[in-house]
Each structure stands twice: as structure tokens, then as C-alpha cells.
Amino acid sequence: MLKMHKVRKSFRTDTIETHALRDFNLEVKEGEFIAVTGPSGSGKTTFLNIAGLLEAHSGGQYLLDGDDVSGLNDRQRSRLRNEKIGFIFQGFNLIPDLNLFDNIDVPLRYRGFKASERRRRIDKVLQQVGLAARAKYLPSQLSGGQQQRIAIARALAGEPRFLLADEPTGNLDSLMARQVMELLELVNDWGTTIVMVTHDPDLARRAERNIQIVDGQVADLEYHANPAALSA
Amino acid sequence: MLAYYMVLALRSLQRTPILSALMVAAIAVGVGAAMTTLTLNYMMSRNALAHKDDVLYAVQLDSWGPDESAEGPYQMPDQLSYRDAKALLRSDIPQRQVAMHRWGATLTRENSEQSPLQAEIRVSTRDFFPLFDIPFLYGNRWEQSADESPARQVVLSQAMNERLFNGDNSVGQPVNLNGEVFTVIGVLKHWNPSPKVYDLINGAFKDSEALYIPFGLHHQLQIYTWGNYDAWWNEIPKNYQDFLNSHLVWTQYWVELKDAEQKKAYEHFLTAYIKQQKAEGLYPRPLKFRLSRPSEWLRVNEVLADDDRMLGWLALAFLLVCVINATALLLVKFLRKAPEMGIRRALGASRNAVFSQHLIESGCIGLLGGIGGILLAIVGLARLRQLQMGSLDQIASMDWVMMSAAIVLALIASILAGLYPAWRISHSSSSAYLKTQ
Ligand SMILES: Nc1ncnc2c1ncn2[C@@H]1O[C@H](COP(=O)(O)OP(=O)(O)O)[C@@H](O)[C@H]1O
Ligand SMILES: [Mg+2]
Numbered sequence: 001m002l003k004m005h006k007v008r009k010s011f012r013t014d015t016i017e018t019h020a021l022r023d024f025n026l027e028v029k030e031g032e033f034i035a036v037t038g039p040s041g042s043g044k045t046t047f048l049n050i051a052g053l054l055e056a057h058s059g060g061q062y063l064l065d066g067d068d069v070s071g072l073n074d075r076q077r078s079r080l081r082n083e084k085i086g087f088i089f090q091g092f093n094l095i096p097d098l099n100l101f102d103n104i105d106v107p108l109r110y111r112g113f114k115a116s117e118r119r120r121r122i123d124k125v126l127q128q129v130g131l132a133a134r135a136k137y138l139p140s141q142l143s144g145g146q147q148q149r150i151a152i153a154r155a156l157a158g159e160p161r162f163l164l165a166d167e168p169t170g171n172l173d174s175l176m177a178r179q180v181m182e183l184l185e186l187v188n189d190w191g192t193t194i195v196m197v198t199h200d201p202d203l204a205r206r207a208e209r210n211i212q213i214v215d216g217q218v219a220d221l222e223y224h225a226n227p228a229a230l231s232a
Numbered sequence: 233m234l235a236y237y238m239v240l241a242l243r244s245l246q247r248t249p250i251l252s253a254l255m256v257a258a259i260a261v262g263v264g265a266a267m268t269t270l271t272l273n274y275m276m277s278r279n280a281l282a283h284k285d286d287v288l289y290a291v292q293l294d295s296w297g298p299d300e301s302a303e304g305p306y307q308m309p310d311q312l313s314y315r316d317a318k319a320l321l322r323s324d325i326p327q328r329q330v331a332m333h334r335w336g337a338t339l340t341r342e343n344s345e346q347s348p349l350q351a352e353i354r355v356s357t358r359d360f361f362p363l364f365d366i367p368f369l370y371g372n373r374w375e376q377s378a379d380e381s382p383a384r385q386v387v388l389s390q391a392m393n394e395r396l397f398n399g400d401n402s403v404g405q406p407v408n409l410n411g412e413v414f415t416v417i418g419v420l421k422h423w424n425p426s427p428k429v430y431d432l433i434n435g436a437f438k439d440s441e442a443l444y445i446p447f448g449l450h451h452q453l454q455i456y457t458w459g460n461y462d463a464w465w466n467e468i469p470k471n472y473q474d475f476l477n478s479h480l481v482w483t484q485y486w487v488e489l490k491d492a493e494q495k496k497a498y499e500h501f502l503t504a505y506i507k508q509q510k511a512e513g514l515y516p517r518p519l520k521f522r523l524s525r526p527s528e529w530l531r532v533n534e535v536l537a538d539d540d541r542m543l544g545w546l547a548l549a550f551l552l553v554c555v556i557n558a559t560a561l562l563l564v565k566f567l568r569k570a571p572e573m574g575i576r577r578a579l580g581a582s583r584n585a586v587f588s589q590h591l592i593e594s595g596c597i598g599l600l601g602g603i604g605g606i607l608l609a610i611v612g613l614a615r616l617r618q619l620q621m622g623s624l625d626q627i628a629s630m631d632w633v634m635m636s637a638a639i640v641l642a643l644i645a646s647i648l649a650g651l652y653p654a655w656r657i658s659h660s661s662s663s664a665y666l667k668t669q
Contacts, residue, residue, distance in 0.1 A: 054578055055661075075582045082580020093575045097247055107579040109236055154579070 001162060001193050002028040002051060007060035009046050009216075020046040021216045024060065028195060030161075033188045035207035036197045043216040044197045048164045051195065052085045053077040082110050086155030086192075090167035092147040094139035094154075100126070101135040104154045111158055125153040129183065145176030152183055156192075163187065165196040169203060181206065233585075234592065241593035248565060252597065255561045259601025259646055262554025264608025267638045269540075269547040271613060271630050274637075276436075276536045280425030281526035284365065284488070287327075289495075289523035291320070291485040293506065297464035298516035305532035306522050309462060309481045310433050314450070317483040319505065321357065321379070325498045326487040328363040331447060332356035333483050334434050334459035339443070341396050342406040342413065351392070353409075354441040355455055361387075361420075361444075363488050364430055369393070371403035371418035378446035382453075385446060387418040392442040412453065414445070429526050431484060432533040434459040450476065457482040487523070495523065551645060558597070558649035566590055566653040573657055583658040590654035591647060598646025602639040606630070609638065 009021040020043045028034060038044050049055040050062065053069060056077075062069050064084070069077065094103050101122055108118040126132040129149040131142075139147055148168060155163060165184065169177035181203050188194050198204050212219045245252040281288055293312060296302040304310035312320070317331040332354055339351040354360070357379045361368070370393075374385045386407060393402055393416075402416045427436040449455060454472045461482035469475035489495040502521045509515040524532060573586050581589075613628040630638075 052578070075584065078577070078580055078582035078585070081578070087578045089578075093571075093578075095572050095575055097243060106576060109233070110576075110580040110582075110585060112233075158580070 001030045001032075001065060002026070002195075003061075003063040004051075005061045005063075007050065007057045007062055009043070009050060009055070009057050019216055021050070021057070024217060026211065026218055028193060031188075031191055031193055033185070033194045033208045034196070035204035035210050036195060036213060037199065037201070037204055037210065038213035038219075042213045044213050045166055046216075047213060048087075048166050048195065048197060051162075052087055052164045053081045054087075078110070082107055082158060084160055084162055086158065086160035086163045088148070088151050088155050088163065088165040088168045090170040092139070092144070092151045092171070094147055094151060096139055099136050099138055100131065100142075100150050103139065103150060104157050107154065107158045121157050121159075125157045128156065129153040143176070144172050145179055148172060148176075148180050149183060152180070152187070156187065161191075161193060163192050163194045165194065167197050167199060169198065169200060177203065233588070237589045237592040238596065240589060241596040244565075244569070244593055245596065248568075251561060251565050255558050255565070255597050256600045256604060258554045258558040258561065259598055259642055259649070260604025260608055262551035262645060263602055263605025263638055263642045264612060266547040266551045266641060267605055267609035267630070267634065268612035268616070269543045270637070271609060271634045272616070272628060273536060273540055273544045274634060275628070276427060276540060277530070278427065279429060279527050279530055280427075281364065281429050285525050285527050287488050287490055288363065288526055289487050289489060290526075290529045291487055291502075292522040292524070293502070293515075294517050294520035295464075295479065295481065295509075295515055296517055299464075301517070302462070302464070305524070305529075306520075308520060308522060310533070311461070311481040312483045312485050313479055313481050314476045314483050315478075317485055320485060320502075323498070323501050325489075325494060325501055327490050327494070328359040328488040330357050330360045330363050330486050331483050332360055332431075332485075333457045334431065334441070335445075335455055336458045337409040337443075338411075340408040342408055346396070351409075351443050352439075352441045353443045353445060353458075355445055355447060355449065357447045359488075363486060366423050367421040369419045369421045370401045371416070373418055374446045378448050381448045382451070383446055383448060384412060384414045385417045386414040387420060387444040388416055389420050389440065389442045390422045393419045409443075409445075410453075420444075427530060427535045429530055430486065431459070432529065432535060433484065436533070436535045489523075499523070551641070555645045555649045558601075558646065559652060562594060562597075562650055562653040563656065566593075566657045567660075570657060570660055573660070587654050587658035590657055591650050594646045594650025594654065595643055597650075598642045598644075599639070601646060602642025605642055606635055606638045609634075 004024055004026045007021055007024040008019070011018045011020060024047065036044055036047070046055070050057045057070070064080065069080070072080070095106070098106070104122045104125060105118055108121060113121070123132065126135055129152060131146060131149060131153070134142065139150070142150065168184070169180050172180060177200065184194060184196065185206070196207065204210050279285065291312065292304065292306065292308040292310065293316060294302070294308045295313060295316060296309060301307035302309040321329065321331055323329070335353040335355045337351060337353055338348050340346065340348045358373045358376065360366070361373045369390055373387060374383055377383065378385060386409070388396070388402065393399060396402065396407065397405065402419060405416045406413050407416060408414070424440045428438055428440060456475070459482060461480050463478070463480045465479070467478050467480065469478050487498065489498055503519065506515050506519050506521065510519070576586060610630060613630065617628045
């Protein structure tokens with residue numbers, strides 16, 4: 001599904017150059033559920049953004065479904081992002097002045113579906129996240145957990161094969177976090193590959209595989225066992 | 233997608249009503265000012281004879297004195313002397329030809345209580361009507377003989393016929409001009425070209441005359457001109473016959489020449505005529521004449537003055553200032569929406585899609601601004617009409633061409649204003665706004 005080999009990403013500001021990712025190697029197989037942990041500022045979000053084609057990497061090789069994406073233009077990248085990838089963020093990132101129906105409609109519009117197909121899919125995902133009755137509500141009228149479920153519904157509406165979640169439960173209390181996690185597990189059961197960044201060790205443990213990012217690189221799991229090495 | 237972007241644009245405008253109103257106002261004021269002056273310029277540069285532009289010619293002869301040239305177009309007098317006009321009328325080369333001038337008289341209706349009124353009159357040969365394509369409502373023009381010998385016949389404008397006869401067919405009815413009884417032989421359909429291309433010398437934006445009488449009446453009624461006249465030396469006529477034979481120029485002359493051959497023949501005729509005049513000791517200047525098409529005649533008489541043109545450019549410059557203002561406002565508005573664009577990008581919107589969405593939003597603002605601009609221009613033109621009392625009535629109004637031009641101008645202005653802001657937002661880093669909150 002996803003293969004990164006020696007991927008680099010650096011950000012240049014006026015004064016400093018930050019190497020957010022360096023020699024980043026990772027392979028994700030179809031249908032996996034991977035939890036990503038790591039200290040803040042280690043490059044987890046940068047990794048997700050590159051994986052989701054939201055940002056271009058500065059070096060190395062990134063294969064998505066076996067295709068090298070580095071040569072693609074913005075249009076092609078946007079098309080792939082729209083068709084294959086779903087994003088879920090910590091801050092939910094619903095568009096505040098669109099109601100839930102119209103929020104879920106956004107990726108489907110860019111996909112170019114007819115109105116009837118869009119409606120069918122929106123109704124379906126609203127059912128799946130259990131919020132069908134609230135289609136006309138605005139995001140601000142929902143609780144945090146409900147908003148995140150809508151964000152997941154929006155990510156699922158295009159039936160992506162690859163779901164990228166950046167601390168999806170970070171803003172939720174533990175009960176709501178568990179509900180969201182259960183929803184993600186269900187989605188994974190349907191066959192969607194999921195990469196989830198999280199700070200919560202309990203949630204991470206529920207994933208099939210754990211990786212840790214330290215200083216822009218995937219750390220060895222043995223490394224993980226030794227907290228002293230982390231801070232070095 | 234277009235419909236989707238329009239819906240998004242309208243929602244976005246509703247969300248920031250004050251900012252939106254300011255942007256619409258900026259475009260509206262700029263377009264309003266531009267359209268006010270451009271409408272004036274456009275109306276001033278119309279040519280009511282455009283459809284006959286390749287066959288009609290205003291005739292100028294250089295009959296001026298030896299010392300200095302006349303002040304008219306091409307350094308020639310813009311009118312002919314009565315004597316020259318009578319001579320040219322003898323040519324049978326042109327399809328049609330007209331000698332004419334402005335006049336006026338006191339008009340009363342026979343056996344009527346209506347109070348007398350001062351009427352604008354055109355004294356003309358009979359070809360005036362077909363040459364300028366003037367349609368008749370009732371009756372007809374006068375016979376050929378009336379151009380030579382007196383016939384007390386009159387053609388009324390539609391407006392005058394309405395005033396005197398309530399619009400009824402008045403052919404055969406008597407009217408009284410300076411105490412002389414005339415018979416109505418025809419009534420024109422409404423006809424009021426602006427600019428008044430057939431007589432630019434006596435006010436390019438005056439209304440056309442209310443009455444038309446034959447050219448054969450000069451001797452009998454001792455008609456002097458009510459229009460401009462000029463002479464190259466101080467000649468004071470001793471009597472009316474002397475006035476008609478003088479160097480004074482006061483007659484306008486037009487010919488209709490159907491093709492190049494006929495034009496060539498007529499030029500030969502004019503050359504021969506001037507040579508003959510020179511042989512008689514007249515026409516002291518080098519042999520010179522000019523045939524000007526209506527479009528050329530409008531141009532050389534500077535109906536649309538350089539000042540007016542300048543004003544047009546100034547108004548466009550003002551529009552540019554408004555566009556720059558709108559750009560600044562759009563930048564504020566669009567960058568405020570950057571987080572939303574980050575989300576849309578993550579969900580599959582390309583930079584082009586984001587760019588189009590914002591350009592269409594600018595276009596919607598332009599459309600509203602254009603409508604506002606038309607309203608402002610209508611108000612502006614109405615103010616101008618009040619200030620100028622009458623003579624601008626015809627030109628200070630917007631036709632559908634100018635209305636569409638206003639919308640197009642507003643769209644161009646708003647899209648220009650939106651280009652940079654739309655580019656900025658579509659090229660801003662989307663991921664930066666997706667960071668946790
Ligand atoms: N757009 C950016 N411009 C400059 N530096 C950035 C940008 N995004 C991330 N960084 C830097 O890259 C590093 C990794 O950031 P990030 O991937 O957000 O870490 P994490 O998600 O693990 O907290 C940090 O040092 C951060 O400051
Ligand atoms: Mg992060």
C-alpha cells in the first residue's frame with residue numbers, strides 16, 4: 001500500500017532549516033492498522049501530510065500502491081488524495097458554516113459525483129456513524145465526539161482505502177475517545193488501511209502494529225523499551 | 233462545479249456582510265463613475281448615418297480670402313455661400329443633394345386659440361428627407377419646383393404635429409408662419425439623431441427641427457439664416473439680393489454619391505466649378521475642396537472633444553483605484569478563509585479548484601458591483617442632465633449596450649481584483665492550517 005524509502009523533508013525559514021523527516025523508512029501493508037507514537041515535534045504530522053500527498057517530500061522515494069508519487073503535479077496529487085485517502089484531524093476540522101450534510105459533501109463534490117450518488121453516500125456514512133438524524137445541524141451544535149464522528153464520516157464518504165488520523169482522540173474525553181476508536185476499528189475491519197498518530201498508549205496498544213517516530217526517523221521498538229535512549 | 237462555487241460564494245458573502253458590502257461598493261463606485269463618462273463619450277461618438285457612411289458626403293469649398301485660411305475643418309469654411317450652393321444644385325451628377333440652413337419663425341395655428349410659439353425651422357431642398365433617410369408618417373415632401381420657386385408648404389415633425397393637431401393626419405391643414413399661411417404637406421415619423429450629424433455647426437446636441445420648408449422661398453420671404461455664418465471680409469449687404477449674392481457662408485451642403493465613379497465625376501465637377509470661379513476673379517486661394525463622410529464629419533468637427541476623451545481615461549483610472557481597494561479587501565477576506573481551504577485541500581481540492589472557487593467569488597462581487605454601478609451611473613447621468621438643461625437630454629442616458637458594458641466592466645474589474653488574492657490562497661501551505669486547531 002505505502003512504501004517510504006529514505007524519505008526526507010526539511011522546512012526552510014529565513015533563519016533556520018528544520019529537518020522534520022530524515023531517512024524515513026516505512027512500509028504499510030493493505031489492511032493494516034498502525035499506531036504511530038513519538039514525542040511532540042518528532043515529525044509525526046509531517047509524515048502523515050507526506051503520506052497523504054498534502055505536502056511533497058524533499059528527497060527519497062515514496063511509493064503509493066506501487067507508484068512513485070514524486071513526479072505528480074498538484075492536480076494528480078489532489079485527485080489521488082480525493083480518491084484513495086481520507087484524513088482525520090485532532091481538531092475535527094469541520095467547515096463551521098456548512099451543515100453536516102454539506103461537510104460530508106465536500107470531497108464528493110471534488111470527486112465529481114452526481115447529486116443522487118452524493119446523497120446516497122452521505123446518507124450511508126451518516127448511518128454508519130449514527131448521526132443520520134442530525135444531517136442539517138451545524139458542527140457547533142454537536143459535541144466533540146459527535147464532530148469527530150462526522151469528520152470520520154466525511155473521510156469515509158469517498159470510500160478511501162487509506163485513512164490517516166492525526167491524534168483523532170486528542171481532544172476527547174476517554175469515553176468519547178473509546179467510541180471513536182471503536183469506529184476506527186470497525187472501519188479497519190471493512191478493509192480500510194489505517195495509520196493513526198496517538199499519544200494514548202492504551203489506544204496504541206489496540207492497533208495491530210506500533211511504530212515510534214523520534215527525531216524524524218522510525219525508531220527501533222527495542223529503542224522504545226529504553227526511555228533513557230529517547231531523551232538522548 | 234460552477235453552480236457549487238456560486239453557492240459557496242453567496243454563502244461566503246453573507247457570512248461577512250460588511251466586508252462584502254464594502255467590496256461591492258468599491259466596484260460599484262468605480263464602475264458607476266466610469267460608466268457615467270463612458271456613456272457620455274459613447275453617446276457623443278454615435279453616428280446616426282452610419283448605414284449611409286459610404287455614400288453621403290458633406291461638401292466644403294475653399295472660397296476663403298487670400299490672406300489667411302478659414303477656421304473650419306481642413307482650414308476651409310464649414311458652410312457654402314448661398315450663391316455657391318445654388319450653383320452646385322445645378323449639377324445632375326449626385327444621386328441626391330441637399331442645400332439647407334437653420335431658420336426660425338413665429339408659429340400659430342389658423343383659427344386657433346393656441347398662443348403663438350417660436351419654432352425651429354429648417355429651410356432645405358426636397359432631397360433632405362430621402363438623403364438622410366427620414367421616414368414620413370403622413371403625406372410627402374414637396375415637388376422639385378418648390379426648390380426653385382416659392383411654394384408655401386411645410387413638413388411637420390411628429391412632435392409638432394402632436395402639439396398642433398393632437399397627432400391627427402394634418403396634411404392639407406393651414407399653419408401660420410410669421411403671418412404667412414402655409415399648408416401642411418407631410419408629417420415626419422419621430423427622427424432625432426444625436427449627435428445631430430447633418431448640422432454639427434449649430435449645436436451638435438440640439439434636437440432636430442420642428443418644421444421644414446422649401447428652399448425656393450428665400451426671395452419671397454427674405455429669409456436670413458438663424459444659424460452661424462461667416463465671411464472672409466467685412467461685407468455689409470445693402471439689400472436682400474446683395475445678401476444672397478455675397479461671400480457670406482451660411483448654407484450647409486450634402487451630396488449622395490452612389491459609387492467611386494460618381495464621386496470621381498463629382499470631384500471633376502467641383503474642380504471645374506472652382507476653376508471657373510477663379511476665372512471670374514473669385515476663389516483667390518489654391519484650389520481646394522473636401523467631401524467628408526458622416527463619420528469623418530463627426531470627427532473633424534470634434535463632437536467628442538479631447539477633453540471628453542481625457543475624462544473617460546480619468547474615470548478608468550479612478551476605477552483602477554477602486555479595483556486596488558477591492559483587491560486589498562478580497563485579500564483580507566480570502567486569507568481569513570485559509571483554514572477552510574486547508575480542509576478542502578486535504579479532502580481533494582486542487583490548487584486550481586481553490587483558485588477557481590475564489591475567482592468566482594470575486595466575479596459574484598463584480599456582478600453585484602456592476603448592478604450597483606449601473607444604478608449609480610443612471611443617477612449620475614440624471615444629475616448631468618439637470619445641470620446641462622436640455623442639450624444633454626439625448627446623450628445622457630444608458631442604452632442596453634452600455635448596461636451590458638457596465639456588467640462586463642464590473643466583471644473584468646472584480647476578476648482583476650480577485651486574481652492576486654485567489655492566487656495567494658490557492659498557493660498558501662494547506663498543512664500549516666491543519667495543525668491541531
Ligand atoms: N510548515 C512548517 N514550517 C516549518 N517547520 C515545520 C513546519 N511543519 C513542521 N515543522 C517542523 O518540523 C518538525 C516536525 O513537526 P511535526 O511533524 O508537526 O511534529 P509532530 O506532529 O510529531 O509534533 C518540528 O520541528 C516542526 O517545528
Ligand atoms: Mg502533530
